Amino acid sequence: MGQEDGFKTQKRISTVSGNVLLPTTTSNGGIGGRRQQQRGRQIKKTFNNVKMTILCGFVTILVLRGTIGINFGTSNADTINQNLIEETNRLLSEIRSDSDPTDINEPPDSDLDLNMTYTLGPKIISWDKQRSTWLTQNQEFPSFVNGKAKVLLLTGSPPKPCDNPIGDHYLLKSVKNKIDYCRIHGIEIVYNMAHLDKELAGYWAKLPMIRRLMLSHPEIEWIWWMDSDALFTDMVFEIPLVRYENHNLVIHGYPDLLFDQKSWIALNTGSFLFRNCQWSLDLLDAWAPMGPKGPIREEAGKILTANLKGRPAFEADDQSALIYLLLSQKEKWMEKVYVENQYYLHGFWEGLVDKYEEMIEKYHPGLGDERWPFITHFVGCKPCGSYADYAVERCLKSMERAFNFADNQVLKLYGFGHRGLLSPKIKRIRNETTFPLKFVNRFDIRRRTTDKSV
Amino acid sequence: MGQEDGFKTQKRISTVSGNVLLPTTTSNGGIGGRRQQQRGRQIKKTFNNVKMTILCGFVTILVLRGTIGINFGTSNADTINQNLIEETNRLLSEIRSDSDPTDINEPPDSDLDLNMTYTLGPKIISWDKQRSTWLTQNQEFPSFVNGKAKVLLLTGSPPKPCDNPIGDHYLLKSVKNKIDYCRIHGIEIVYNMAHLDKELAGYWAKLPMIRRLMLSHPEIEWIWWMDSDALFTDMVFEIPLVRYENHNLVIHGYPDLLFDQKSWIALNTGSFLFRNCQWSLDLLDAWAPMGPKGPIREEAGKILTANLKGRPAFEADDQSALIYLLLSQKEKWMEKVYVENQYYLHGFWEGLVDKYEEMIEKYHPGLGDERWPFITHFVGCKPCGSYADYAVERCLKSMERAFNFADNQVLKLYGFGHRGLLSPKIKRIRNETTFPLKFVNRFDIRRRTTDKSV
Numbered sequence: 001m002g003q004e005d006g007f008k009t010q011k012r013i014s015t016v017s018g019n020v021l022l023p024t025t026t027s028n029g030g031i032g033g034r035r036q037q038q039r040g041r042q043i044k045k046t047f048n049n050v051k052m053t054i055l056c057g058f059v060t061i062l063v064l065r066g067t068i069g070i071n072f073g074t075s076n077a078d079t080i081n082q083n084l085i086e087e088t089n090r091l092l093s094e095i096r097s098d099s100d101p102t103d104i105n106e107p108p109d110s111d112l113d114l115n116m117t118y119t120l121g122p123k124i125i126s127w128d129k130q131r132s133t134w135l136t137q138n139q140e141f142p143s144f145v146n147g148k149a150k151v152l153l154l155t156g157s158p159p160k161p162c163d164n165p166i167g168d169h170y171l172l173k174s175v176k177n178k179i180d181y182c183r184i185h186g187i188e189i190v191y192n193m194a195h196l197d198k199e200l201a202g203y204w205a206k207l208p209m210i211r212r213l214m215l216s217h218p219e220i221e222w223i224w225w226m227d228s229d230a231l232f233t234d235m236v237f238e239i240p241l242v243r244y245e246n247h248n249l250v251i252h253g254y255p256d257l258l259f260d261q262k263s264w265i266a267l268n269t270g271s272f273l274f275r276n277c278q279w280s281l282d283l284l285d286a287w288a289p290m291g292p293k294g295p296i297r298e299e300a301g302k303i304l305t306a307n308l309k310g311r312p313a314f315e316a317d318d319q320s321a322l323i324y325l326l327l328s329q330k331e332k333w334m335e336k337v338y339v340e341n342q343y344y345l346h347g348f349w350e351g352l353v354d355k356y357e358e359m360i361e362k363y364h365p366g367l368g369d370e371r372w373p374f375i376t377h378f379v380g381c382k383p384c385g386s387y388a389d390y391a392v393e394r395c396l397k398s399m400e401r402a403f404n405f406a407d408n409q410v411l412k413l414y415g416f417g418h419r420g421l422l423s424p425k426i427k428r429i430r431n432e433t434t435f436p437l438k439f440v441n442r443f444d445i446r447r448r449t450t451d452k453s454v
Numbered sequence: 455m456g457q458e459d460g461f462k463t464q465k466r467i468s469t470v471s472g473n474v475l476l477p478t479t480t481s482n483g484g485i486g487g488r489r490q491q492q493r494g495r496q497i498k499k500t501f502n503n504v505k506m507t508i509l510c511g512f513v514t515i516l517v518l519r520g521t522i523g524i525n526f527g528t529s530n531a532d533t534i535n536q537n538l539i540e541e542t543n544r545l546l547s548e549i550r551s552d553s554d555p556t557d558i559n560e561p562p563d564s565d566l567d568l569n570m571t572y573t574l575g576p577k578i579i580s581w582d583k584q585r586s587t588w589l590t591q592n593q594e595f596p597s598f599v600n601g602k603a604k605v606l607l608l609t610g611s612p613p614k615p616c617d618n619p620i621g622d623h624y625l626l627k628s629v630k631n632k633i634d635y636c637r638i639h640g641i642e643i644v645y646n647m648a649h650l651d652k653e654l655a656g657y658w659a660k661l662p663m664i665r666r667l668m669l670s671h672p673e674i675e676w677i678w679w680m681d682s683d684a685l686f687t688d689m690v691f692e693i694p695l696v697r698y699e700n701h702n703l704v705i706h707g708y709p710d711l712l713f714d715q716k717s718w719i720a721l722n723t724g725s726f727l728f729r730n731c732q733w734s735l736d737l738l739d740a741w742a743p744m745g746p747k748g749p750i751r752e753e754a755g756k757i758l759t760a761n762l763k764g765r766p767a768f769e770a771d772d773q774s775a776l777i778y779l780l781l782s783q784k785e786k787w788m789e790k791v792y793v794e795n796q797y798y799l800h801g802f803w804e805g806l807v808d809k810y811e812e813m814i815e816k817y818h819p820g821l822g823d824e825r826w827p828f829i830t831h832f833v834g835c836k837p838c839g840s841y842a843d844y845a846v847e848r849c850l851k852s853m854e855r856a857f858n859f860a861d862n863q864v865l866k867l868y869g870f871g872h873r874g875l876l877s878p879k880i881k882r883i884r885n886e887t888t889f890p891l892k893f894v895n896r897f898d899i900r901r902r903t904t905d906k907s908v
Contacts, residue, residue, distance in 0.1 A: 055509060121886045134891050141900075157626070159878035165619030172611070172626045176645040179633070183644070188637050191630040194861075194880045196870065212868050215890040216898075407648075414666050416650065424613035426648045432575045436669040437588050444670070446595075 118199065118292045120211050120284055127278040131218045141219040143276075145186075149221035149241050151273075153182055154206070154213060156192030157228045157384065166396065167384030173403050174228050180410045181232040184445050188220070203269075203318050204291040211284050214276045223280075227270040228384075230346065230377040231402045235409035236445050237343065237368035239273070247338040248275040249283065252346035255339050262327060264304070264311035267339065268346040269319040270377050279336055286329070290321040343368035349378045350390075353398040356405045356421055365409050366448070376402045397422060413443045572653065572746045574665050574738055581732040585672045595673040597730075599640075603675035603695050605727075607636055608660070608667060610646030611682045611838065620850065621838030627857050628682050634864045635686040638899050642674070657723075657772050658745040665738050668730045677734075681724040682838075684800065684831040685856045689863035690899050691797065691822035693727070701792040702729040703737065706800040709793050716781060718758070718765035721793065722800040723773040724831045733790055740783070744775040797822035803832045804844075807852040810859045810875055819863050820902070830856045851876065867897045 124130075135143055143150050155178060162168045175191060182189050195201050196208040206225050213223050222241065244250050253267035274280040290300035293315075300316035307327075308320055326333050344352075352373050359372050368374035378399055380389035388395060401421040408417045416426045433439070441447065578584075589597055597604050609632060616622050629645060636643050649655050650662040660679050667677050676695065698704050707721035728734040744754035747769075754770035758778055765774055780787050798806075806827050813826050822828035832853055834843035842849060855875040862871045870880045887893070895901065 122888050124888050124890075130889065130891055134894075161620060161623040165622070166615060168619070168622035168626055169615040172622055172629065173647070175626065175629055175633075176647060179629075179643050179645050183642050189633050190637070191633050193627070193630060194865065194870065194878070196868070196880070216867050216894055218891060218894065411648065413670050414650070416648065424648070426650070434576050434578050435584065436578075437584055437672060440588075440670055440672065 118289045120208055120288050124281055127281055134218045143219050143221045150219055151222045151224055152188045152220045153224045153226055154190050155226045155228055159193045162384035170383040170399055171228055177231050177403060177406055181235055185238060199292040201293060207284055207288050210274060220276055222273045222275055224273045229381055230270050230375050231406060233376045233402055233406045234365050234368050234372050234374045235406060236366035237374045244338050248277055248279045248336040250338045250340055253339045254341055261309050264308035264320050267323055269322060271346045271375055287322055287325055290316040344373040344375050346377045347373035347375050349376050349398055352376050353401055356401060572743045574662055574742050578735055581735055588672045597673050597675045604673060605676045605678055606642045606674045607678045607680055608644050609680045609682055613647045616838035624837040624853055625682055628685060631685045631857060631860055635689055639692060653746040655747060661738055661742050664728060674730055676727045676729055678727045683835055684724050684829050685860060687830045687856055687860045688819050688822050688826050688828045689860060690820035691828045698792050702731055702733045702790040704792045704794055707793045708795055715763050718762035718774050721777055723776060725800045725829055741776055741779055744770040798827040798829050800831045801827035801829050803830050803852055806830050807855055810855055
């Protein structure tokens with residue numbers, strides 16, 4: 001367009017029929033002619049500008065089409081899939097919003113009075129007596145069977161679908177893992193998906209449920225809480241309950257971290273056992289008050305951060321609160337607390353998951369410790385949520401490995417094993433036979449544990 | 455541009471210094487002059503065309519930017535979320551593709567020889583004797599406990615995450631539902647997530663697993679297969695095993711649909727029991743040959759469609775194959791098959807889910823029939839897949855209702871119930887007490903079933 005200087009344009013413009021009489025240039029220029037030439041140039045420029053404007057407008061629409069939501073044709077399958085996902089999401093929102101007409105007449109829950117200490121329920125003071133009387137009167141529901149105390153494993157997850165779609169799949173695998181261990185060892189499972197107390201939601205939700213199960217299952221001697229992100233990785237190992245005859249709480253941790261360093265990770269509440277007794281009810285009652293969500297939990301969090309080494313600033317969590325309680329009231333509680341670290345009642349995943357192949361090579365199930373960890377606990381991975389403390393890839397692959405490492409121990413009885421620790425596919429590890437019971441005698445873990453070879 | 459006809463352009467083109475000597479028009483035209491004018495026009499046209507080409511190219515890039523993957527800025531949270539989802543999907547694909555370096559040296563599985571009848575394993579002919587000898591020698595693993603036969607519930611789902619994200623959430627709820635029922639009734643659970651035989655994938659996968667469990671668990675008297683889309687909705691009802699003393703297969707269905715109409719839905723293989731015995735091994739062997747995927751399953755499907763009333767055209771499924779087998783070899787098998795319909799060992803969901811409120815009002819758990827269905831089976835809903843036979847909304851809401859209807863019966867012992875059949879939230883249904891054991895005596899289902907009130 002800068003080249004127009006080098007061009008002189010002389011136009012002859014025919015009259016357009018109708019309304020407009022456009023100037024006609026003369027062949028030899030002159031002032032009148034130059035004016036006509038300029039007008040012609042102007043018109044052409046205008047026309048070009050209009051063309052450019054239209055084109056730019058079109059470009060703008062194209063750029064913005066995503067935002068406006070105009071699609072220019074997708075494949076049928078994509079459309080069906082998209083519709084399915086949108087409909088599912090809409091339903092999920094409905095379910096999550098929990099709009100139930102019967103709620104209309106429910107009175108709103110009253111605000112927690114900050115001057116009152118929160119309680120899990122009415123104070124029970126004679127639980128040991130009530131329970132032993134009941135056991136005497138109901139001998140068809142004994143608390144010991146073949147010399148073994150009855151244990152109930154409590155685990156769970158929130159009632160709503162995970163924010164991250166893969167989360168529910170790993171919750172499913174996690175519960176299958178627990179079903180396998182508990183079947184082999186005769187342990188009952190309760191999978192909790194309800195909030196018994198809306199004040200104690202999140203990681204605190206286990207407290208009211210533990211209490212509720214104690215009071216509803218007098219035949220159960222031990223309630224064992226286990227996080228949904230903790231997997232059994234030693235299918236043979238059994239908790240040596242005999243060791244805890246004089247204790248009521250068994251929890252993984254390190255005494256020096258606890259008493260000397262007052263560290264916020266001195267104990268781990270991802271896996272612990274409570275004896276079903278008065279002492280446990282009392283400890284739960286003492287533990288709960290930091291839990292109610294809102295200002296109480298916020299303020300409690302500050303106290304915990306101020307008093308526990310290494311604790312970041314966030315609302316009170318059950319683990320820090322328990323550590324703080326046991327430190328503050330050491331004489332009252334610690335005599336009956338067994339701080340266990342001879343085996344991995346809780347095994348932090350990061351130092352373990354890369355060693356499974358080495359373990360397979362050198363050791364065998366039944367050890368429960370660093371050679372063959374009883375439980376591998378994926379602290380911080382949070383597959384159900386959106387904000388993990390570790391890289392998603394590392395977490396998911398590690399959980400897959402731990403799951404298959406454990407599953408191999410279960411499948412061994414059936415003559416199968418995973419093709420690799422990352423593989424969902426399995427392969428035969430021995431030939432079939434017309435006399436399968438010899439393998440049952442060799443490989444059924446239950447036969448090994450009744451031999452008390454651990 | 456069509457308007458150029460109305461304009462005659464006369465150009466004066468100055469010489470460009472250097473290489474090119476461009477024509478100069480004379481003021482009065484002439485042939486030489488016209489030629490110069492034409493060239494001038496051409497150059498201008500060319501220039502305009504170049505401008506348009508550049509602009510169109512730019513437009514093309516903008517249109518295609520989505521495909522090339524160039525984004526022009528999204529919000530931070532969206533980006534994080536998007537990254538999380540993309541990373542998860544990438545990992546899922548990796549897991550699904552099952553790329554394991556240890557597979558490199560595995561020989562490829564040989565193709566099935568279509569002339570050979572497929573078998574589940576080496577033919578076992580003395581299973582009853584093997585098993586009874588084993589039970590005699592291993593009395594610490596009895597097959598009857600307190601007069602009740604030992605039952606193992608087998609269920610499962612594919613090893614990989616569901617195509618539809620909500621699918622894994624409902625699989626999780628389904629297994630929790632089964633854990634609850636089985637805990638109350640002393641039934642063991644095996645949750646299978648592996649394909650023991652790659653030929654028998656999909657709905658056929660249960661056959662090799664049933665056989666495998668029989669042979670590996672001689673202490674188990676009954677293996678009970680239950681689909682993942684079937685939920686317990688009567689937590690009190692117990693299968694009246696005494697009724698089946700002389701039978702080896704218990705399956706829900708209707709004799710007239712089976713023998714008179716030869717209907718493809720005369721029986722339902724979503725929930726059935728096999729006694730652990732030689733007869734069952736033989737039936738499984740006779741059942742399996744239509745299962746191997748590929749040409750065998752396709753051809754078998756045609757036979758089944760041709761012979762069973764109402765069957766659409768698709769590959770052979772286990773249910774149709776069993777019906778066809780029992781019809782074709784009626785004298786051989788039917789004597790030991792109990793076609794049960796006095797209670798809902800399988801209850802088709804559509805006629806049941808809208809009546810739960812009415813049931814709650816009029817009836818009580820323990821009936822197991824149309825008044826209070828034992829099992830509600832969501833045939834056709836397929837929450838794990840993409841292509842359901844029923845509307846997604848209807849299915850998901852109905853499953854939610856069935857789950858909560860059942861969960862209420864479990865929570866009753868703990869003093870809670872769902873706020874509504876569509877609500878994941880719960881509320882207290884009775885006040886707390888300092889003497890909780892009176893409620894245990896009243897509400898623990900196990901105490902009712904030991905009274906054999908069913």
